[in-house]
Amino acid sequence: AQSVTQPDIHITVSEGASLELRCNYSYGATPYLFWYVQSPGQGLQLLLKYFSGDTLVQGIKGFEAEFKRSQSSFNLRKPSVHWSDAAEYFCAVGAEGSQGNLIFGKGTKLSVKP
Protein backbone atom coordinates (compact mmCIF):
# COMPACT_ATOMS: atom_id res chain seq x y z
CA ALA A 1 0.00 0.00 0.00
CA GLN A 2 1.11 3.52 -0.67
CA SER A 3 2.37 5.46 2.31
CA VAL A 4 4.34 8.51 3.28
CA THR A 5 6.54 8.80 6.34
CA GLN A 6 7.75 12.01 7.86
CA PRO A 7 10.04 10.84 10.67
CA ASP A 8 10.26 14.16 12.48
CA ILE A 9 7.13 15.33 14.27
CA HIS A 10 8.62 18.61 15.45
CA ILE A 11 11.79 20.46 14.48
CA THR A 12 13.16 23.68 15.92
CA VAL A 13 15.77 25.70 14.05
CA SER A 14 17.29 29.10 14.57
CA GLU A 15 16.43 31.89 12.20
CA GLY A 16 19.02 31.99 9.43
CA ALA A 17 19.96 28.34 9.85
CA SER A 18 19.48 25.76 7.13
CA LEU A 19 16.57 23.35 7.15
CA GLU A 20 15.97 19.84 5.91
CA LEU A 21 12.65 18.05 6.40
CA ARG A 22 12.63 14.38 5.64
CA CYS A 23 10.07 12.44 3.66
CA ASN A 24 10.06 8.80 2.62
CA TYR A 25 7.39 7.24 0.47
CA SER A 26 6.24 3.82 -0.55
CA TYR A 27 4.91 3.60 -4.08
CA GLY A 28 5.09 1.04 -6.84
CA ALA A 29 5.55 3.27 -9.86
CA THR A 30 7.00 6.69 -10.57
CA PRO A 31 5.31 8.86 -8.00
CA TYR A 32 3.84 12.29 -8.11
CA LEU A 33 5.35 13.97 -5.03
CA PHE A 34 4.36 17.16 -3.28
CA TRP A 35 5.23 19.36 -0.35
CA TYR A 36 2.53 21.51 1.20
CA VAL A 37 2.70 24.00 4.06
CA GLN A 38 -0.08 24.82 6.50
CA SER A 39 -0.19 27.81 8.83
CA PRO A 40 -2.45 27.60 11.90
CA GLY A 41 -6.12 27.70 11.01
CA GLN A 42 -5.40 27.73 7.30
CA GLY A 43 -5.58 25.39 4.38
CA LEU A 44 -2.63 23.85 2.59
CA GLN A 45 -0.39 25.81 0.26
CA LEU A 46 1.66 24.02 -2.38
CA LEU A 47 5.40 24.59 -2.01
CA LEU A 48 6.62 22.40 -4.86
CA LYS A 49 5.95 19.24 -6.81
CA TYR A 50 7.82 16.53 -8.65
CA PHE A 51 6.30 14.65 -11.55
CA SER A 52 9.30 13.72 -13.68
CA GLY A 53 12.55 15.05 -15.08
CA ASP A 54 15.12 16.96 -13.06
CA THR A 55 15.23 15.41 -9.60
CA LEU A 56 15.99 18.73 -7.91
CA VAL A 57 12.89 20.89 -7.94
CA GLN A 58 12.56 24.50 -6.91
CA GLY A 59 9.51 25.84 -5.17
CA ILE A 60 8.14 28.99 -3.70
CA LYS A 61 9.57 30.87 -0.73
CA GLY A 62 13.09 29.63 -1.44
CA PHE A 63 12.35 25.95 -0.84
CA GLU A 64 13.73 23.09 -2.89
CA ALA A 65 13.39 19.33 -2.75
CA GLU A 66 15.35 16.45 -4.18
CA PHE A 67 13.80 13.22 -5.43
CA LYS A 68 15.98 10.18 -4.77
CA ARG A 69 14.43 7.07 -6.21
CA SER A 70 17.05 4.75 -4.70
CA GLN A 71 16.19 5.99 -1.23
CA SER A 72 12.45 6.54 -1.85
CA SER A 73 12.93 10.01 -0.45
CA PHE A 74 11.81 13.50 -1.27
CA ASN A 75 13.42 15.76 1.31
CA LEU A 76 12.62 19.45 1.55
CA ARG A 77 15.40 21.98 2.06
CA LYS A 78 15.88 25.66 2.61
CA PRO A 79 19.30 27.29 3.00
CA SER A 80 18.22 30.03 5.42
CA VAL A 81 15.05 29.87 7.47
CA HIS A 82 12.96 32.95 8.22
CA TRP A 83 10.67 33.36 11.24
CA SER A 84 7.69 33.38 8.86
CA ASP A 85 8.52 29.79 7.83
CA ALA A 86 7.17 28.51 11.15
CA ALA A 87 4.29 26.25 10.15
CA GLU A 88 3.45 22.60 9.58
CA TYR A 89 4.83 20.89 6.51
CA PHE A 90 3.26 17.95 4.76
CA CYS A 91 4.75 15.61 2.21
CA ALA A 92 2.33 13.80 -0.08
CA VAL A 93 2.31 11.25 -2.87
CA GLY A 94 -0.30 11.01 -5.60
CA ALA A 95 -2.29 7.81 -5.27
CA GLU A 96 -2.21 5.50 -8.24
CA GLY A 97 -5.20 5.91 -10.49
CA SER A 98 -6.63 8.86 -8.62
CA GLN A 99 -5.51 12.38 -9.31
CA GLY A 100 -7.48 13.85 -6.44
CA ASN A 101 -6.32 11.36 -3.85
CA LEU A 102 -3.10 12.35 -2.17
CA ILE A 103 -1.57 10.22 0.54
CA PHE A 104 -0.18 12.57 3.16
CA GLY A 105 2.46 12.12 5.79
CA LYS A 106 1.64 13.05 9.38
CA GLY A 107 3.42 16.36 9.02
CA THR A 108 6.43 18.06 10.57
CA LYS A 109 5.87 21.12 12.71
CA LEU A 110 8.61 23.68 12.29
CA SER A 111 9.39 26.18 15.02
CA VAL A 112 11.88 29.00 14.40
CA LYS A 113 13.96 30.49 17.22
CA PRO A 114 14.89 34.16 16.94
Add this chain to the structure above:
Amino acid sequence: KAGVTQTPRYLIKTRGQQVTLSCSPISGHRSVSWYQQTPGQGLQFLFEYFSETQRNKGNFPGRFSGRQFSNSRSEMNVSTLELGDSALYLCASSLVAGQGDGANVLTFGAGSRLTVL
Protein backbone atom coordinates in the same frame (compact mmCIF):
# COMPACT_ATOMS: atom_id res chain seq x y z
CA LYS B 1 -8.24 34.58 -9.91
CA ALA B 2 -10.26 33.62 -6.86
CA GLY B 3 -9.06 30.62 -4.89
CA VAL B 4 -11.03 27.70 -3.54
CA THR B 5 -13.84 28.99 -1.35
CA GLN B 6 -15.29 26.94 1.47
CA THR B 7 -18.34 27.82 3.52
CA PRO B 8 -19.02 27.97 6.36
CA ARG B 9 -15.59 28.47 7.90
CA TYR B 10 -16.70 27.45 11.37
CA LEU B 11 -19.71 25.59 12.68
CA ILE B 12 -20.84 23.83 15.81
CA LYS B 13 -23.27 20.93 15.78
CA THR B 14 -24.51 18.40 18.28
CA ARG B 15 -24.36 14.63 18.06
CA GLY B 16 -26.99 13.16 15.79
CA GLN B 17 -27.40 16.25 13.65
CA GLN B 18 -26.30 16.49 10.06
CA VAL B 19 -24.14 19.06 8.33
CA THR B 20 -23.58 20.25 4.77
CA LEU B 21 -20.35 21.92 3.71
CA SER B 22 -19.89 23.80 0.48
CA CYS B 23 -16.91 24.23 -1.83
CA SER B 24 -16.51 26.50 -4.85
CA PRO B 25 -13.47 25.50 -6.91
CA ILE B 26 -11.15 27.75 -8.84
CA SER B 27 -12.75 28.82 -12.09
CA GLY B 28 -11.97 26.22 -14.75
CA HIS B 29 -11.10 23.48 -12.28
CA ARG B 30 -13.37 20.51 -12.81
CA SER B 31 -12.04 18.08 -10.22
CA VAL B 32 -12.93 18.57 -6.57
CA SER B 33 -11.61 16.48 -3.68
CA TRP B 34 -12.46 16.49 0.01
CA TYR B 35 -10.22 15.70 2.96
CA GLN B 36 -10.70 15.36 6.69
CA GLN B 37 -7.93 16.62 8.95
CA THR B 38 -7.74 15.62 12.62
CA PRO B 39 -4.85 15.71 15.09
CA GLY B 40 -4.94 11.95 15.51
CA GLN B 41 -5.44 10.70 11.96
CA GLY B 42 -3.94 13.56 10.00
CA LEU B 43 -5.14 14.27 6.49
CA GLN B 44 -7.42 11.62 5.08
CA PHE B 45 -9.01 11.49 1.65
CA LEU B 46 -12.80 11.44 1.63
CA PHE B 47 -13.80 11.51 -2.04
CA GLU B 48 -13.15 13.06 -5.43
CA TYR B 49 -15.66 14.36 -7.95
CA PHE B 50 -15.34 15.11 -11.63
CA SER B 51 -18.13 16.00 -14.03
CA GLU B 52 -20.72 15.46 -11.30
CA THR B 53 -19.52 11.88 -10.76
CA GLN B 54 -17.68 10.45 -7.80
CA ARG B 55 -14.43 9.08 -9.18
CA ASN B 56 -12.81 7.84 -5.98
CA LYS B 57 -13.79 7.34 -2.39
CA GLY B 58 -11.74 6.98 0.76
CA ASN B 59 -12.35 4.65 3.66
CA PHE B 60 -15.14 6.49 5.44
CA PRO B 61 -18.59 5.27 6.50
CA GLY B 62 -21.67 5.90 4.40
CA ARG B 63 -22.63 8.79 6.68
CA PHE B 64 -20.17 10.82 4.64
CA SER B 65 -21.47 11.73 1.20
CA GLY B 66 -20.92 14.33 -1.42
CA ARG B 67 -22.02 15.64 -4.74
CA GLN B 68 -20.89 17.93 -7.48
CA PHE B 69 -23.00 20.29 -9.52
CA SER B 70 -22.76 21.15 -13.19
CA ASN B 71 -20.80 24.32 -12.38
CA SER B 72 -18.22 22.14 -10.54
CA ARG B 73 -19.24 23.42 -7.12
CA SER B 74 -19.34 20.64 -4.59
CA GLU B 75 -21.01 19.87 -1.29
CA MET B 76 -20.32 17.23 1.29
CA ASN B 77 -22.76 16.00 3.87
CA VAL B 78 -22.24 14.20 7.13
CA SER B 79 -25.31 12.65 8.69
CA THR B 80 -25.84 11.46 12.26
CA LEU B 81 -22.83 13.35 13.53
CA GLU B 82 -20.51 11.75 16.06
CA LEU B 83 -18.01 13.40 18.37
CA GLY B 84 -15.21 11.93 16.28
CA ASP B 85 -16.38 13.85 13.23
CA SER B 86 -14.99 17.04 14.75
CA ALA B 87 -12.32 18.05 12.27
CA LEU B 88 -11.13 20.50 9.68
CA TYR B 89 -12.70 19.59 6.35
CA LEU B 90 -10.64 20.68 3.39
CA CYS B 91 -11.74 20.96 -0.18
CA ALA B 92 -9.28 21.03 -3.06
CA SER B 93 -9.72 21.60 -6.77
CA SER B 94 -7.55 20.88 -9.76
CA LEU B 95 -7.36 20.83 -13.50
CA VAL B 96 -7.57 17.41 -15.04
CA ALA B 97 -5.22 15.70 -17.48
CA GLY B 98 -5.39 17.43 -20.81
CA GLN B 99 -6.25 20.81 -19.37
CA GLY B 100 -2.61 21.84 -19.40
CA ASP B 101 0.03 22.69 -16.87
CA GLY B 102 -1.34 22.39 -13.37
CA ALA B 103 -3.18 19.14 -13.94
CA ASN B 104 -2.88 16.81 -10.96
CA VAL B 105 -1.98 19.69 -8.65
CA LEU B 106 -4.45 20.27 -5.84
CA THR B 107 -5.23 23.79 -4.64
CA PHE B 108 -6.80 23.77 -1.20
CA GLY B 109 -9.34 26.02 0.41
CA ALA B 110 -9.04 27.33 3.95
CA GLY B 111 -11.33 24.63 5.27
CA SER B 112 -14.49 24.32 7.33
CA ARG B 113 -13.88 23.72 11.03
CA LEU B 114 -16.61 21.45 12.40
CA THR B 115 -17.06 20.97 16.13
CA VAL B 116 -19.47 18.30 17.30
CA LEU B 117 -20.71 18.59 20.89
